[in-house]
Amino acid sequence: MIAYLFDRANAVTAVGLLCSGAAMGLVARGHYEAGIALGLWAIIADDVDGEIARRTVDRTMATKAIGKALDAFSDLIFGSVIPAIVIASFVESPASPVFTAFLLLIGALRLAYFDYFGMDDRGYSTGLPLSYALPVLAAILLVDHTIAALELAVVLPVVFVPLSLLHIAPFKFKASGTLVHVLTISVAITASAGLLITSTAGT
Numbered sequence: 001m002i003a004y005l006f007d008r009a010n011a012v013t014a015v016g017l018l019c020s021g022a023a024m025g026l027v028a029r030g031h032y033e034a035g036i037a038l039g040l041w042a043i044i045a046d047d048v049d050g051e052i053a054r055r056t057v058d059r060t061m062a063t064k065a066i067g068k069a070l071d072a073f074s075d076l077i078f079g080s081v082i083p084a085i086v087i088a089s090f091v092e093s094p095a096s097p098v099f100t101a102f103l104l105l106i107g108a109l110r111l112a113y114f115d116y117f118g119m120d121d122r123g124y125s126t127g128l129p130l131s132y133a134l135p136v137l138a139a140i141l142l143v144d145h146t147i148a149a150l151e152l153a154v155v156l157p158v159v160f161v162p163l164s165l166l167h168i169a170p171f172k173f174k175a176s177g178t179l180v181h182v183l184t185i186s187v188a189i190t191a192s193a194g195l196l197i198t199s200t201a202g203t
Contacts, residue, residue, distance in 0.1 A: 039078045123177045127169050
C-alpha cells in the first residue's frame, strides 16, 4: 500500500491528508485559526496534485484509483469535517449535532456525485466545490478578528446552510483551468497568512 505513495501526485495528496488530519486535531482542541490555516494548505495540495496527475503519463490504473480515493478523503476532511467541528464548537444548542451531520452528509454526497460524473470537457462541474467552504470560514474569522466582532453562533449557521446547499445545487461551476488554480492557491495562501497573523496579534 505504501508503495503507491511514491507516485508524485499521490505523495502530494498524502501531504494534503497530513495537513487535513493535523488541522482537524487543532480545531478539535480549540486552535481554530491555526487549524484552518493548515487546512487551507491541504486545499493547495489538492489543487497541485491534480495538475501533477494530469501531467504524468505513465501512471497505472491502480495508482490512479488509489490516488482518487485518497483525494476524495482529503476533500471530505477539509471541505466538511473541519468546518463542521469549528461550527459545532460555536453553536451551543441541541441542533449542533444535527448541523454537523448535515454538513458531513452534504460533503459525502457531493464527492460521491463528482466521483461518478466528474467534470465536463470545459472544466465545469455540478455544484460549488467543497474547497470553497474553508476559505469562507477563514474569511468569517478574519472579519471577526479585524473588522467587527461577530455573533459566530448565528453567523456560521446562517452562512453555511445555504453554502452547503450550493455544493449539491444543479448548476455548472468552473472548477478547473489556469485562472481557477491561480486564484485558489492565492486565496488559500493569503487567508492562511491572515489567520496566523491575526492569531499571533491577539495573543
